[in-house]
Amino acid sequence: MITASKEKMMQATIGNMIQFEYDAVGYRDSYVGRLMVIRDTKKEPLQYATKWYSGYRAHRSQYLITVATPMGYRQFYTGSISNARPLGLFARFVLWIRGINFPKFAVR
Numbered sequence: 646m647i648t649a650s651k652e653k654m655m656q657a658t659i660g661n662m663i664q665f666e667y668d669a670v671g672y673r674d675s676y677v678g679r680l681m682v683i684r685d686t687k688k689e690p691l692q693y694a695t696k697w698y699s700g701y702r703a704h705r706s707q708y709l710i711t712v713a714t715p716m717g718y719r720q721f722y723t724g725s726i727s728n729a730r731p732l733g734l735f736a737r738f739v740l741w742i743r744g745i746n747f748p749k750f751a752v753r
Contacts, residue, residue: 659683662732663712668725676719677732677740678712715745 657663657680664677686709706724732740 657729657731662737663729664732664736665721665729666727667721668727676712676714676721677736678714678719680710681713681718682711684709684711 659680659682661680662678663680664675666673666675685707686705687707691709706722708723709720710723711718711720
């Protein structure tokens with residue numbers, strides 16, 4: 646089932662600033678960053694070692710996104726994302742004033 650926030654995430658384009666919550670089993674956190682890659686895991690399957698990594702606890706969905714955060718590049722499954730929305734101009738300005746920067750180009 647795709648919620649409105651997941652539809653917004655899928656409509657986002659590479660390079661957009663986004664804000665969302667990520668909810669893995671027993672773990673929930675908010676993130677802000679620049680969308681770098683949207684990977685369809687049906688068209689580009691995961692490697693066997695990645696697929697069966699035992700420490701992973703979130704629902705694996707079809708899409709895996711890469712986001713540049715202030716803490717570095719992070720990857721998230723869209724099935725565990727909620728409250729996704731684009732980051733507005735004022736919010737981006739506040740981050741810039743605080744000196745928080747994000748990479749500007751895709752990693753591929």
